[in-house]
Structures are given as C-alpha cells and as structure tokens.
Amino acid sequence: MSDKQLQLTVATPLAEVYKEMVDQITVTTANGEITILPDHVPLVVPLDLGQVMVKKGNHEEFLSIEGGILEVRHTHDVVILSNRADNVSKLDIQTAEDAYQRAKDLMQEKLDPNETEYAALEKKMAYELNKVKIASRRGQRR
Amino acid sequence: MQTKTIKQKMRSVQNIGKITKAMEMISVSKMKKSVQKRTASQSFADRSFELLENLHVHKNLTHPYLETRKGNKILLVIIASNKGLCGGYNMNVSKQVTQFKNEHTNFTIDAIAVGKQSEKIARRNDINVIASFNELSDYYTSGEVRSVLKTITDTYDNDDNYQSVVVAYTQFVSSLSFDATVTPFIPLKVDVAQKLAHIEADTNSKRKFALYSFEPDEQSVLNAAVPAVLMTVIYQLLLESLASEHSARVMAMRNASDNASDMYDELKLNFNRARQAAITQEISEIVGGSSAVS
Numbered sequence: 001m002s003d004k005q006l007q008l009t010v011a012t013p014l015a016e017v018y019k020e021m022v023d024q025i026t027v028t029t030a031n032g033e034i035t036i037l038p039d040h041v042p043l044v045v046p047l048d049l050g051q052v053m054v055k056k057g058n059h060e061e062f063l064s065i066e067g068g069i070l071e072v073r074h075t076h077d078v079v080i081l082s083n084r085a086d087n088v089s090k091l092d093i094q095t096a097e098d099a100y101q102r103a104k105d106l107m108q109e110k111l112d113p114n115e116t117e118y119a120a121l122e123k124k125m126a127y128e129l130n131k132v133k134i135a136s137r138r139g140q141r142r
Numbered sequence: 143m144q145t146k147t148i149k150q151k152m153r154s155v156q157n158i159g160k161i162t163k164a165m166e167m168i169s170v171s172k173m174k175k176s177v178q179k180r181t182a183s184q185s186f187a188d189r190s191f192e193l194l195e196n197l198h199v200h201k202n203l204t205h206p207y208l209e210t211r212k213g214n215k216i217l218l219v220i221i222a223s224n225k226g227l228c229g230g231y232n233m234n235v236s237k238q239v240t241q242f243k244n245e246h247t248n249f250t251i252d253a254i255a256v257g258k259q260s261e262k263i264a265r266r267n268d269i270n271v272i273a274s275f276n277e278l279s280d281y282y283t284s285g286e287v288r289s290v291l292k293t294i295t296d297t298y299d300n301d302d303n304y305q306s307v308v309v310a311y312t313q314f315v316s317s318l319s320f321d322a323t324v325t326p327f328i329p330l331k332v333d334v335a336q337k338l339a340h341i342e343a344d345t346n347s348k349r350k351f352a353l354y355s356f357e358p359d360e361q362s363v364l365n366a367a368v369p370a371v372l373m374t375v376i377y378q379l380l381l382e383s384l385a386s387e388h389s390a391r392v393m394a395m396r397n398a399s400d401n402a403s404d405m406y407d408e409l410k411l412n413f414n415r416a417r418q419a420a421i422t423q424e425i426s427e428i429v430g431g432s433s434a435v436s
Contacts, residue, residue, distance in 0.1 A: 011186040013284060013377050014179070029357065044193065045357040046366045069366055071193050079189050081370055083284065120285045 004038035008054060010063060010080045017085045018063060024055035025078060027070055036072055043072040049126060051088075051134045052080065061089040064131045066123065084127055088134050096135045100128035145420065148413040152406060159402030165227070166395035172280070173317065173388035179281055180314070180381040187374040194330070194371050196354065197364050205368045206299075207328050213305035215250045217297055218242070218269065219327065219376075220260035221311040221383040224276055229394035231312065231387055232259040234322035239267050239310050242324045249305065254293060256380065272297060281384070287377045295372070298328055311379045312386035318393070320386035325379070330371060 008025060010018035025036040028050030036043075047070050052063040068082030088096070103125040107118070222235045243251060253264040255274035264271045273293050278286050298304050307328040313321045356363050 009185070009189065011189055013183045013186050013287075013374050015182040016185040031358065042354040043357065044197070044354065044363045046363060069190075069193065069363065069370065071189075071196075079193070081186060081190050081193070083370075120288075 004076070006036065006038055006040075006076050006078050008078045008080070010052070010065070010082065010085050012082055012085050018054075018087055020054075020056070022054045022056050026053040026055075027051075027080070029070070036070075036078060038076060040072050042074045043070070045070050047080070047082070049130055051130070051137075052085075061087065062134050064088045064127070064134050066127045066130075086131065088131050091131065091135050093132065093135045096128070096132040100125065100132050103128045144416045145413060148409055148416060152409045152413060155402050155406045155409060159399055159406065162395045162398040162402060166392055166399060169388045169391040169395060173385055173392060176281060176381055176385040176388060177314070180378060180385060183374060183377055183381065187371075187378055190367065190371045190374055193367055194364075197360070197367060205364050207295075207368050207372065208330055210329050211302070211305055213303040214248070215252060215301065215303040215305060216246060217254065217294065217304050217307045218251050218324075219254045219294060219307065219309040219311075220256065220263055221309065221380060222255075222257040222259040222263055223387045224258045224278075226259070227394060228387055228391040229397075231320075231390035232263065235260075235310055235312060236263040236266060238322045238324050239263055239269070242308070242310065243267055243269065250303075252297075254290075254297070256290060282377070282380050284377075287373065287380065290380075291369075291373055291376050294328075294376070295369075309376070309379055311383045314382045314385040314389070317389045320389065327375065327379075328372070330368070330375075 005021040005023060006025065008018060008020060008022045009016065023038070026033060027036070028048050029045050030048055034045070047065060047068045049067050050065065052065055054061040054063065064086050065080065065082040066084035068080055068085070071079045071081070073079070103121065107121040107125050218239070220235065220239060222232045226232075251269050253260075253269045253271045255261045255264055255271050255276070256278070258276040261271055261274050261276070275286075275290055275293075278290075294307055298307055306326060308324050309327045310322070310324045313323055315321060
C-alpha cells in the first residue's frame with residue numbers, strides 16, 4: 001500500500017457523518033460496485049441505497065447510505081453526499097433489527113399509501129433494512 | 143387601602159418577570175440548537191455547491207432550475223415565525239416583502255407561506271397565498287423540508303409564467319444581529335465568472351478538471367445534484383430564519399424582564415412611601431387626639 005491516502009467526507013443535510021483519511025473506498029453505484037483507490041480519475045457518480053466500505057490499513061469500516069452522489073476530486077478528496085447516512089461499524093445486528101422493526105410497525109400503522117408520510121416511512125424502512133443487511137454481512141466476515 | 147393595591151401590582155409584575163425570564167432561557171437554548179443544526183448542514187451545502195459549480199463550469203450543462211425563464215409571475219416564499227413575542231422579527235420580514243413588491247410592480251407575485259405570521263404578512267401586502275405551512279415541527283425534519291421544496295418546485299414546474307422563485311427570510315449574523323432579506327432561489331445562481339477566474343489562475347487544476355469522468359452520464363449526475371442543492375439551500379434558509387427568530391425572542395424577552403424589574407423597583411418605592419405616609423398619618427392622628435384631650 002502506498003503512503004497516499006484519500007480524504008473521505010460523508011455529508012448529509014443533518015450532519016457530517018464521516019471525515020477521515022482512508023486507503024480504499026468501495027461503493028454501490030447504479031451499475032454495480034466500484035472501488036476507489038488513491039490517484040483515481042476525477043469522477044462523479046450517483047449512488048444507490050447500500051453500503052460504503054472503507055479500508056484503513058487492515059481495518060475495515062462500514063457505512064450505510066440512502067443513495068446520493070459520489071465525487072472523486074483531483075485533490076485526493078472523496079465526497080459522498082447523501083440524504084441519510086450512518087456509520088454502522090459499531091452497530092450490532094440486534095439494534096439494527098429493532099430499528100427496522102420499529103420502522104416497519106410505524107409504516108403498518110399508516111396503511112394509506114396516498115399519505116405523504118407513507119413514502120417517507122417506506123424509504124426509512126428500506127434504509128433500516130439496509131443497515132441490518134450490512135450489520136449481518138459484517139458478522140459473517142469475522 | 144393604597145398599600146394593598148400596590149402590593150398586588152408588585153406581585154403580578156414579579157410574576158411577569160419570572161415568566162419572561164423563563165422564556166428567555168428557553169429561547170437561548172433553542173437558538174443554540176438551531177445554530178448548531180445550521181452549522182452541521184453547512185458542510186453538505188458547501189460541498190453540493192462545489193459539485194454543482196464543477197459540473198456547470200466544465201461541461202456547460204444545463205438544467206431547468208439553472209436556466210433563466212421569461213414570465214410575468216414571481217413565486218415568493220416567505221419564512222417567518224409561528225408564534226409572536228419576538229420583537230421586530232416578523233415586522234422586518236414584512237418590510238422586506240413590501241419593498242420587494244414595490245420594486246416588482248409589473249410582476250404578479252404569489253406566495254408560499256412558512257409560519258403562521260407569513261400568511262399575515264402576505265395578506266397585509268395583498269399577495270395571494272397559494273400554499274402555507276404552519277404545522278412544521280420545531281427544527282424541521284427532512285421530510286418537512288422536502289414537502290416544502292416539492293410544493294415550490296411543483297408550482298414552478300406547472301406554470302411557465304413563473305419567472306423565478308425568491309425567498310424572504312432572515313439571515314442570522316450573530317446572536318445580536320440578523321437581517322431580513324429577499325434572496326433568489328430558482329434559477330440557482332452558480333457564480334460562474336468567479337469560478338472561471340479562479341481556474342484561470344490555476345491552470346494545473348483546469349487541466350485536471352477536464353479529466354472529470356461521469357457515470358452513467360453528465361446529465362443524469364446533474365439531475366441528481368440539482369435537487370440536492372435546492373434541498374440544502376432551503377433547509378439552510380429555514381434554519382437561519384429559525385435561529386434569528388429565537389435570538390429575536392431572546393432579546394425581546396430580555397427587554398421585558400428588564401422592564402419588569404424596573405417596574406418592580408418603582409412600585410416598591412411607591413409602596414414604601416405609601417406605607418410611611420400611612421404611619422405618619424396615624425402618629426399625627428394619635429398626637430393630635432392626645433393634645434386635644436389634655
């Protein structure tokens with residue numbers, strides 16, 4: 001591994017979720033997974049709901065994002081803009097599943113799909129499920 | 143008894159002072175929270191703007207929300223408070239709206255009101271309100287911001303006569319000063335000239351910018367980026383107004399508390415005087431009575 005690193009920033013409208021120097025980033029785009037290494041060509045690509053895997057040396061971290069835009073700049077800056085994002089590295093499966101269940105219950109209370117809230121809840125549920133998936137996949141790795 | 147009525151007044155003034163003091167403290171904490179939220183979203187806003195600038199300058203891409211349109215209507219979004227008791231906060235917004243209306247007499251202005259007071263402002267200025275949001279939560283959830291934005295963009299999209307969208311809001315400068323202003327919102331202003339000058343100065347980065355690659359293609363990236371930028375802009379404007387509202391309320395409540403304590407002091411002086419007068423009168427009555435007897 002070279003001594004070059006990437007400066008990764010994950011920002012949502014509510015907060016800056018992640019800002020660190022990393023070695024490698026793997027994200028899910030509309031056309032499949034891509035991995036960004038230092039000296040990558042400047043790139044802009046929309047992302048899907050999914051995970052961001054970050055590698056620092058031998059250490060791996062996982063973030064959950066609800067879609068967004070990835071921008072790789074020529075200055076070794078990598079920016080991910082997303083509506084919703086969380087660092088799920090320290091999240092255990094149980095907590096993630098509980099959150100998913102809560103979101104699901106909430107959605108079932110509002111069964112009318114015409115309500116404006118419904119779409120938001122549906123999105124939230126998909127996002128929580130995504131977190132569960134990431135947390136459980138990570139569990140298998142270890 | 144005069145002393146009794148003064149005593150009653152003192153008590154009520156003291157209570158008012160207590161309430162305004164409490165309201166002041168609540169507003170201080172609310173102001174801090176809204177300022178903190180605004181700072182937290184600043185990074186996202188800056189970065190999405192940078193992205194948009196990069197796209198706009200280098201590829202000369204266009205998007206409906208970046209184009210200037212011809213039309214005779216303007217959509218005005220008014221952001222003001224739900225509650226009163228915040229000094230001149232709403233009045234300043236109202237003044238800006240009036241001024242804006244006078245400057246754009248040959249346009250038809252329609253309004254979207256955020257906050258109960260905004261509706262009043264619009265009515266006072268004789269502006270037609272097409273939508274109003276006055277049930278929003280304390281610090282605006284992303285869903286609420288999205289629905290405000292959707293109302294704005296839908297209105298703009300469905301009527302070609304809208305030339306632009308502007309927002310009347312209150313800019314938060316510090317906890318002691320804030321300015322009500324009217325700022326353009328759509329079409330989005332990307333400062334191309336400034337950006338280009340910046341790149342000319344740094345030819346190296348210009349060469350590197352040219353290497354930007356896009357997946358799947360430039361237009362779809364831009365289509366994804368523009369709504370994100372609009373969303374952060376409106377979110378920031380809402381939070382700035384919120385921070386201003388709370389700091390205006392802090393100031394109004396501080397003044398009220400000060401006045402209450404001044405009033406209390408004055409009443410206390412009056413009370414002491416009245417009490418002393420009563421005692422003096424009593425003594426002179428006794429003295430007068432005894433001298434009459436002897």
